[in-house]
Amino acid sequence: MSQEKRIIAGVYHLSKSYGKHFALRDINLQIANGEFVFLVGRSGAGKSTLLKMIYMDDYPTEGQVVVGPFVSTRMKRNTIPHLRRRVGIIFQDFRLLENRTVFENIALAMKISGAGLGETKRQVTDILTRVGLYHKRYDYPAVLSGGEQQRVAIARAAVNQPAILLADEPTGNLDPLVTRNILNLLFKINAAGTAVLMATHDLELVRSFGQRIIYLEDGSIVKDKEMVYVGELRERISDSKVTEEAERLEGLDITGDGSAGGDVVPD
Amino acid sequence: MSLNEFRYILDESMRMLGRRKGSNAVSIIIMGLSLLILLVFVLGTLNIAAVIERTAKELRVYVYLADGTDENAVQDIQFRLLGIEGIEEVVYVPREEAMDEFRQTLGEASDLIDDLDDNPLPDAIRIKPKQRFITSGFLQRLGAVVSEWDGVEEVRYGKKWFERGEKIVNGFYMTDLGVGLIVLFSVIFVVSNTVRLTVLHRRRAIEVMKLIGATDGYIRTPFIVEGALLGAASSLFALGLLYCIFLFGKRYFSELVFLEGGAIGIFIGLCSVLGAVGSYVAVRRLLKI
Numbered sequence: 001m002s003q004e005k006r007i008i009a010g011v012y013h014l015s016k017s018y019g020k021h022f023a024l025r026d027i028n029l030q031i032a033n034g035e036f037v038f039l040v041g042r043s044g045a046g047k048s049t050l051l052k053m054i055y056m057d058d059y060p061t062e063g064q065v066v067v068g069p070f071v072s073t074r075m076k077r078n079t080i081p082h083l084r085r086r087v088g089i090i091f092q093d094f095r096l097l098e099n100r101t102v103f104e105n106i107a108l109a110m111k112i113s114g115a116g117l118g119e120t121k122r123q124v125t126d127i128l129t130r131v132g133l134y135h136k137r138y139d140y141p142a143v144l145s146g147g148e149q150q151r152v153a154i155a156r157a158a159v160n161q162p163a164i165l166l167a168d169e170p171t172g173n174l175d176p177l178v179t180r181n182i183l184n185l186l187f188k189i190n191a192a193g194t195a196v197l198m199a200t201h202d203l204e205l206v207r208s209f210g211q212r213i214i215y216l217e218d219g220s221i222v223k224d225k226e227m228v229y230v231g232e233l234r235e236r237i238s239d240s241k242v243t244e245e246a247e248r249l250e251g252l253d254i255t256g257d258g259s260a261g262g263d264v265v266p267d
Numbered sequence: 268m269s270l271n272e273f274r275y276i277l278d279e280s281m282r283m284l285g286r287r288k289g290s291n292a293v294s295i296i297i298m299g300l301s302l303l304i305l306l307v308f309v310l311g312t313l314n315i316a317a318v319i320e321r322t323a324k325e326l327r328v329y330v331y332l333a334d335g336t337d338e339n340a341v342q343d344i345q346f347r348l349l350g351i352e353g354i355e356e357v358v359y360v361p362r363e364e365a366m367d368e369f370r371q372t373l374g375e376a377s378d379l380i381d382d383l384d385d386n387p388l389p390d391a392i393r394i395k396p397k398q399r400f401i402t403s404g405f406l407q408r409l410g411a412v413v414s415e416w417d418g419v420e421e422v423r424y425g426k427k428w429f430e431r432g433e434k435i436v437n438g439f440y441m442t443d444l445g446v447g448l449i450v451l452f453s454v455i456f457v458v459s460n461t462v463r464l465t466v467l468h469r470r471r472a473i474e475v476m477k478l479i480g481a482t483d484g485y486i487r488t489p490f491i492v493e494g495a496l497l498g499a500a501s502s503l504f505a506l507g508l509l510y511c512i513f514l515f516g517k518r519y520f521s522e523l524v525f526l527e528g529g530a531i532g533i534f535i536g537l538c539s540v541l542g543a544v545g546s547y548v549a550v551r552r553l554l555k556i
Binding site for chain 1: 275282471472474475476477478479480481482483485
């Protein structure tokens with residue numbers, strides 16, 4: 001299924017400072033429909049802040065954020081909920097409502113958008129089946145495992161069929177096997193047409209999947225590269241420049257040691 | 268507001284109230300007692316005003332006639348009086364009749380005046396004013412006007428007594444107002460604090476709701492309904508206690524009156540509104556929504 005490529009979200013010359021500290025500096029990026037993008041960087045690089053700008057939990061100090069028809073410089077307080085209904089968000093700590101069942105948690109997202117009972121039931125059932133938790137629809141979050149809770153959170157984020165799904169370290173609290181499962185679920189959702197922007201500091205994870213990767217360091221985008229699987233690249237491409245590039249990226253160490261930092265050159 | 272939304276709001280409010288039964292019960296009792304204080308004042312005022320009104324019904328204005336006023340002049344005066352709006356009845360009381368009435372009033376002590384040769388009492392016209400005209404303003408004006416007429420010596424209506432009665436009732440009304448304002452603020456304050464606890468308790472959930480796109484109103488409304496319900500429950504509690512006090516008092520004062528239906532309805536409504544206001548204030552301050 002080929003979709004016409006269009007930009008569904010973008011940030012333009014986005015800077016965010018808290019007092020004297022700049023969390024983000026002159027960020028420019030665009031996300032097209034159906035893209036899957038990893039946002040990588042160590043803790044404090046500004047990943048969460050960037051995501052917050054996109055779901056407008058806070059406003060830029062400079063620059064603009066555009067998500068669909070919503071523009072940060074023209075947002076009013078009462079328009080934010082409408083933005084949030086069109087954007088799915090998932091977090092490291094799941095953020096489910098403890099006093100509601102799995103079904104109710106997901107249904108709430110639809111109720112808030114004013115959906116009727118029948119439609120809600122249908123969609124929630126559908127998404128629960130897709131994430132594989134229909135049999136636990138009447139359970140409360142407390143009895144679910146971390147992976148299951150995150151799946152519920154993903155279902156809630158995806159039930160309204162948003163154009164983009166924002167994931168802030170969704171696998172931070174999960175073990176490696178569960179992490180893979182979650183990622184596969186996100187890919188599944190992405191394949192159905194929802195763009196995904198996922199922030200993570202797990203470089204290993206990212207490298208093994210290799211979709212579009214945006215590297216963030218100290219509030220600036222260091223690399224924004226479309227990549228196929230690096231392994232594949234090595235086999236297929238003989239062009240020395242590309243090989244060099246691939247090897248350079250492989251050697252890039254941004255998990256916190258700071259050792260290879262000197263090699264990084266902003267584009 | 269659609270049916271779904273209404274159902275959600277009611278559901279949420281009941282859910283919230285049900286969860287914090289203990290602290291809600293305490294709030295209702297505290298507010299109920301404050302409201303009870305106000306209600307006791309109001310009931311007291313009501314009954315005192317009723318007593319005064321009953322006595323005021325007996326009020327008569329006496330137009331004392333000058334000596335030597337002839338029949339025609341008297342009739343003139345009577346007709347002129349009847350022409351005044353506010354006067355229901357006029358009766359001529361000749362001095363002999365006045366003396367008889369006086370003797371009756373003295374009862375056993377009537378032999379005190381047996382020695383009197385002359386009847387010192389003047390002829391008079393007794394006026395019965397219409398019920399709703401019995402105010403000091405009207406009576407004063409009536410007295411001022413009529414006392415200027417030919418043949419009229421003096422006009423009397425128990426002015427001092429009357430003015431004192433009015434002062435007493437006004438005093439009560441003022442006190443009620445003062446007490447009412449204090450109670451009003453205390454109700455708003457207590458509801459505000461109670462709801463604040465609920466809001467803090469639900470802070471996380473509220474954050475989540477905002478993240479999934481709930482509007483401020485959507486989040487706020489169940490809290491406001493919760494506040495209104497708390498206010499209503501307190502008012503009912505207060506009314507219940509008041510009724511018990513009323514029944515108890517009626518044993519000693521059989522003419523005691525209770526609040527009428529309309530006033531009760533307004534009271535419950537007012538308390539609900541106060542509750543809603545208290546809730547709105549709390550939510551707004553805490554969540555800035």
